[in-house]
Amino acid sequence: MAALAEAAAAPPRAGAGRLRAVLPVLSVVLALMAVWYLAAIPMNAREALTAAERAGAEIRGGSAAERAGRSALVLAALNPGPAVAGAWTQERPRLPAPHQVLAEFWASTVGEEVWGRRGLVQSGSFSNRSLIYHAGITLGATLGGFLIGSALGVLLAAGIVHNRAMDLSVMPWAIVSQTIPIVALAPMIVVVMNSVGVGGFWPKAVISAYLSFFPVVVGMVKGFRTPDREGLDLMRTWNATRAQVFWRLRVPSSVPYLFASLKIAVAAALVGTIVGELPVQRGGLGARMLAGSYYGQTVQIWAALLMAALLAALLVWAIGALERRVLRAMGTRP
Amino acid sequence: MTLVALAVAVWLGAWALNAWLSAGERGRSAPVRAAVPLIFGATILLVWELVVRGLAVPLAILPPPSRIAATFAANLPLLWGDFVQTIVRGALSGLAIGVAAALVVAVLVDRFDWLRRGLLPVAGFMAALPIVGVAPIMVMWFGFGPASKAAVVVLMVFFPMLVNATAGLQDTTAMQRDLMRTYAAGYWQTLWRLRLPAAMPFLFNGLKIASTLAMIGAIVAEFFGSPTQGVGFRISAANGALQMDMVWSAILVGALAGSAIYGMIALAERAATFWHPSQRR
Numbered sequence: 001m002a003a004l005a006e007a008a009a010a011p012p013r014a015g016a017g018r019l020r021a022v023l024p025v026l027s028v029v030l031a032l033m034a035v036w037y038l039a040a041i042p043m044n045a046r047e048a049l050t051a052a053e054r055a056g057a058e059i060r061g062g063s064a065a066e067r068a069g070r071s072a073l074v075l076a077a078l079n080p081g082p083a084v085a086g087a088w089t090q091e092r093p094r095l096p097a098p099h100q101v102l103a104e105f106w107a108s109t110v111g112e113e114v115w116g117r118r119g120l121v122q123s124g125s126f127s128n129r130s131l132i133y134h135a136g137i138t139l140g141a142t143l144g145g146f147l148i149g150s151a152l153g154v155l156l157a158a159g160i161v162h163n164r165a166m167d168l169s170v171m172p173w174a175i176v177s178q179t180i181p182i183v184a185l186a187p188m189i190v191v192v193m194n195s196v197g198v199g200g201f202w203p204k205a206v207i208s209a210y211l212s213f214f215p216v217v218v219g220m221v222k223g224f225r226t227p228d229r230e231g232l233d234l235m236r237t238w239n240a241t242r243a244q245v246f247w248r249l250r251v252p253s254s255v256p257y258l259f260a261s262l263k264i265a266v267a268a269a270l271v272g273t274i275v276g277e278l279p280v281q282r283g284g285l286g287a288r289m290l291a292g293s294y295y296g297q298t299v300q301i302w303a304a305l306l307m308a309a310l311l312a313a314l315l316v317w318a319i320g321a322l323e324r325r326v327l328r329a330m331g332t333r334p
Numbered sequence: 335m336t337l338v339a340l341a342v343a344v345w346l347g348a349w350a351l352n353a354w355l356s357a358g359e360r361g362r363s364a365p366v367r368a369a370v371p372l373i374f375g376a377t378i379l380l381v382w383e384l385v386v387r388g389l390a391v392p393l394a395i396l397p398p399p400s401r402i403a404a405t406f407a408a409n410l411p412l413l414w415g416d417f418v419q420t421i422v423r424g425a426l427s428g429l430a431i432g433v434a435a436a437l438v439v440a441v442l443v444d445r446f447d448w449l450r451r452g453l454l455p456v457a458g459f460m461a462a463l464p465i466v467g468v469a470p471i472m473v474m475w476f477g478f479g480p481a482s483k484a485a486v487v488v489l490m491v492f493f494p495m496l497v498n499a500t501a502g503l504q505d506t507t508a509m510q511r512d513l514m515r516t517y518a519a520g521y522w523q524t525l526w527r528l529r530l531p532a533a534m535p536f537l538f539n540g541l542k543i544a545s546t547l548a549m550i551g552a553i554v555a556e557f558f559g560s561p562t563q564g565v566g567f568r569i570s571a572a573n574g575a576l577q578m579d580m581v582w583s584a585i586l587v588g589a590l591a592g593s594a595i596y597g598m599i600a601l602a603e604r605a606a607t608f609w610h611p612s613q614r615r
Contacts, residue, residue, distance in 0.1 A: 024452030032456075043475075094475065164361055165353040169374035179542075179596035180589040181549040184566070187557065187573045188581045192395050195576070263462070271464045271550075278557050279573065285467075293470030293558055301470050309463045316462045 036098055041087045043095035045076040048086025057082055096299045104303040105131065128283065131307045137284040138273050139311060141201055145208020146269040150262060152209070153216025160217070161224040161250065162242065174217045182211060186275040194280060204276040204284070211272040212265030219261025223254030252330060259323035266315045274308060285311075337388030341381045348377035394576040405579040406586055413568070413587050420565040421591045423480035424552035428487025429544060436492050436540075440499035441525070454500060461493040469555040478559045487551040491544035498543070502536025503529050535610050538603040545595045553588060 049067065053059045060078040061067050067075060076083040088097040096104075112130035113119040119127045126133040160167045186207045193203040227249050235245045277286030285304050292301035352370050360366055379399045385391075386398040393401070406413065443449045469486050476482035506529055514524045556566025565584050572580035607613055 021451065024448050025455050026452075028449075028452035028456055165349070165356040165370070168356045168361060168367060168370040169352050170371075172371040173375065176593060179546055180592040181546065181553050183550050184553045184569055184585050184588050187570055188578065188585070191573050191576070192578070195394060267462050267464070271466055274464055274467060275554055275557070279570070289467055289470050290558065293474065296474075298471065298474065305467045305471075308467050312463050313459065 033098055036095075037088070040093065040095045040097050041083055042072045042076040044087045044090055044093045045072045045079075045083045047090055047093065048083050049075060049079055051086055051090075052079075052082035092296050092298055094298065096302050100299055101302040101306060104299040105306050108300075108303055109307075131285075131288070131303060134283055134285050134288050134304070135307050135311055138270070138277065138286070138308070141204035141276070141284070142208050142266070142269045142273045142311075142315070144201065145205035145210075145273065146212045146266050148205065149209030149212035149269065150216045150265050153213045153261075153265070154220050154258070156213075157217050157220035157224055158246070160221050162246075167221075171221065174214055174221075177214050178218065182214075183207075183272055183275050185210070186272060187279045190276050190279045199280065200282065203280075204273045207272040207276040208269035211268040215264040215268060216258075216261045219257050219264070220254060223257025223261075224250045226253045226257070255326060255330065259319060259326075262319050263316055266319060267312060270308070270312055270315065335388065337384045341384035341388065344384065345377060345381050348373055394578055397579040397582060401579050402582040402586065406583040409580070409583060413583060415563050416565045416568050416584065417587050417591060419480060419561070419563045420483065420552050420556065421549070421588075421595075424483030424555070424564070425487055425548040425591075426595075427480070428484035428552065429491055429548040431484065432488035432491035432548075433495050433541065433544060435488065436495035437499055437537075439492075440496055440503060443496070443500050444503040444529075445521075450500065454497070457493045457496045461497055465490045465493075466551055466554050469551070470558045473555065473559040478561050482559075483552045483555045483564075486555040487548045490547045490551040494543050494547065495540045498536045498540030499533060502533025502540075505536060506532045534607045535603075535612070538599065538607065541599050542596060545599055546592060549588060549592045549595070 046067070049059050049061075050064060053064065059067075059082065061070060061075050087093075088100065090096075093100070108129070108131045112127050113132060114121050116122065116127050116129065118129060126136065156170070160171060189207055189210075190203040193199070193206070224246075231249055231253075232245065235249055240248070273284070274286035274289070277284035278290050281287045281291065285308050288304040289301050292298065292304065352373055355361065355366050355370055355373075361370075382396075383398045383400055386396055397405075439453075443453055466486065468489055469482075472482040472485040472489075476485050503525075510528060510532070511524065514528050519527065553566040553569070556564045557570050560567040562571075565588050568584040568587075569581050572578075572584065604613055
């Protein structure tokens with residue numbers, strides 16, 4: 001009876017626990033939003049005051065030329081009215097307010113696809129001006145490179161665990177490669193592959209694969225080596241072959257390491273793809289950011305950034321979900 | 335073609351040598367453990383050189399290592415300027431600011447439970463984001479100079495460092511904290527004498543991650559705009575001119591700087607956390 005009563009009491013308690021977990025996060029996010037809106041006032045003060053002056057308002061703090069030499073914070077404090085009024089509605093603000101970013105995000109995803117002339121509804125294919133199209137390009141290259149890179153990484157790790165010469169030769173270099181900014185290679189790989197006639201998907205996938213390769217190698221070598229002497233001895237008493245030891249002992253015990261390194265690898269792969277999209281402007285979120293920075297379209301950069309963040313969150317979440325499912329299927333508690 | 339055949343022979347020979355060296359008891363001695371990776375690295379360079387010369391690969395695609403070394407040596411003053419611009423003014427100053435800020439916030443987060451439950455999930459989320467994408471915005475705000483690079487680096491290193499530092503500050507046992515209480519130690523004394531030292535392994539772990547991120551941030555931010563100096567500028571400018579030997583030299587600067595910074599952090603870690611099981615010999 002007591003157990004039953006406890007079980008009945010459990011759901012609301014779990015709900016309260018969730019609220020206890022969500023409430024602080026929510027308040028921190030809200031506080032960050034408030035800081036963001038406040039910061040937009042001095043950040044955008046110069047443009048706001050110039051616009052207000054053109055519209056005929058009296059601006060303290062001297063002429064436009066004199067204002068250029070003064071700090072934006074002082075100017076915003078001298079003219080609180082026009083600074084606040086013009087802070088959150090500019091066309092090309094230095095710091096767009098959250099609602100502007102969301103509006104641009106909506107306009108360049110749903111708006112562009114549903115109502116745009118080149119959108120999905122009107123033309124039957126994704127508009128090349130929409131963030132969905134660019135995110136698709138980035139996601140494709142990221143996933144392609146990530147799968148290739150992590151598969152090769154697991155293979156090399158298996159080789160390293162089984163071959164001492166490989167271990168001694170390759171492992172120190174794999175560790176050193178973690179300390180150097182490999183992503184600096186990205187523009188070169190893109191340009192070289194373009195000059196031999198390979199463009200689009202493959203250069204970016206190669207960069208992503210390269211970036212996701214080393215974290216997986218290092219993580220999986222550690223993972224394949226987790227079985228201790230006792231476990232290995234037990235396998236030996238069962239007269240297990242090396243293949244059996246690998247598949248039945250090393251692979252299952254490396255699963256937590258696999259997912260930990262896959263999460264790092266997929267984040268690295270996304271960064272690699274975005275950087276790989278900078279040198280050649282043929283679509284993708286990186287190209288979109290660089291175009292925004294060339295033409296001063298700050299809101300467009302922020303919207304692309306938001307899309308990249310959503311993409312990263314989606315990728316990490318997908319791996320986390322896969323991890324929970326695999327661990328549950330293996331009978332271990334996540 | 336003979337050069338390519340020679341490359342294959344060199345590869346097979348070196349591999350056989352490494353396999354012989356690392357087999358059995360021989361592979362456990364310290365000199366062998368140091369020699370095997372060096373032989374492997376030298377083999378790769380030699381094979382690269384032979385294949386590029388043998389197949390007459392154009393310079394604009396892949397220069398041989400000897401050519402890269404020559405370019406590197408001939409442009410030392412130029413590359414030193416790039417190093418100072420990107421690594422010292424951009425990456426290291428940003429790293430220092432970001433790590434200091436993360437430590438202060440970590441102490442606050444550790445002190446106030448509300449902050450811990452609110453900020454840590456956000457920080458964990460932010461640590462997985464491609465923060466390097468803020469580079470165009472920072473270049474717009476702080477100009478083409480090193481300030482914008484440092485700003486990108488601060489944002490990139492802050493969250494991983496915060497997550498590690500908070501985890502480190504909580505890595506004391508109830509027994510240790512009780513002991514401090516029996517000594518009548520206050521909050522600050524406990525923090526300074528027990529919890530910060532106990533957090534050191536985590537701090538150094540975070541610092542190692544952050545140092546790599548700092549290099550990436552500083553170099554990639556230069557792709558979005560920089561004065562006519564800097565490792566990232568050199569890479570993108572030489573890349574546009576198809577001077578691949580120069581691109582590789584600039585990448586070499588980044589690689590050397592990254593390994594050197596990492597090495598220094600590892601040395602400091604050995605000195606500061608000599609008591610930790612992972613450092614005992």
